Amino acid sequence: xxxxxxxxxxxxxxxxxxxxxxxxxxxxxxxxxxxxxxxxxxxxxxxxxxxxxxxxxxxxxxxxxxxxxxxxxxxxxxxxxxxxxxxxxxxxxxxxxxxxxxxxxxxxxxxxxxxxxxxxxxxxxxxxxxxxxxxxxxxxxxxxxxxxxxxxxxxxxxxxxxxxxxxxxxxxxxxxxxxxxxxxxxxxxxx
Ligand code: SF4
Ligand code: SF4
Numbered sequence: 558x559x560x561x562x563x564x565x566x567x568x569x570x571x572x573x574x575x576x577x578x579x580x581x582x583x584x585x586x587x588x589x590x591x592x593x594x595x596x597x598x599x600x601x602x603x604x605x606x607x608x609x610x611x612x613x614x615x616x617x618x619x620x621x622x623x624x625x626x627x628x629x630x631x632x633x634x635x636x637x638x639x640x641x642x643x644x645x646x647x648x649x650x651x652x653x654x655x656x657x658x659x660x661x662x663x664x665x666x667x668x669x670x671x672x673x674x675x676x677x678x679x680x681x682x683x684x685x686x687x688x689x690x691x692x693x694x695x696x697x698x699x700x701x702x703x704x705x706x707x708x709x710x711x712x713x714x715x716x717x718x719x720x721x722x723x724x725x726x727x728x729x730x731x732x733x734x735x736x737x738x739x740x741x742x743x744x745x746x747x748x
Pocket of ligand 2: 638674
């Protein structure tokens with residue numbers, strides 16, 4: 558499948574190669590088209606609503622103690638589920654959203670055998686993939702209980718719907734600007 562793609566080039570068997578290539582494409586698109594997007598009121602409104610939804614989900618998870626549980630699990634106990642390879646869930650679209658929100662994209666894997674985006678205290682990007690946001694292991698489910706889980710699912714539903722909307726919007730605009738079908742923008746790397 559990768560052979561047919563136009564924007565992603567030179568992917569090799571190095572497990573970090575695909576995410577580095579996605580970052581390169583996202584940076585190139587950002588440099589060329591960020592001014593265009595920043596002038597688009599509909600896009601800015603969508604971006605703001607998405608940012609607010611992420612902050613709301615984060616606040617809810619913070620209150621319910623899931624962030625702390627993940628910190629104990631991954632940083633203190635050296636377990637955790639953000640393994641190497643999961644960075645491929647981060648699409649070019651998600652990288653672009655982080656760039657639009659002023660997030661610094663890492664240049665290299667900081668923690669060996671962990672996801673490319675793991676830092677000393679957890680994930681370093683703000684806009685995160687569907688899988689990362691909507692994953693609750695047994696330990697977290699026990700921590701949340703039924704009521705907590707329902708609450709988290711509700712706020713995440715808002716966030717992930719907006720993530721889908723903003724990704725579709727960016728893709729539609731870039732396809733119009735470049736006159737091309739950009740399947741690469743949503744590629745995770747497992748297909
Ligand atoms: S989701 Fe579960 S396995 Fe992953 S870091 Fe949190 S507590 Fe650990
Ligand atoms: S939450 Fe962040 S660090 Fe963890 S797998 Fe997802 S992108 Fe990687």
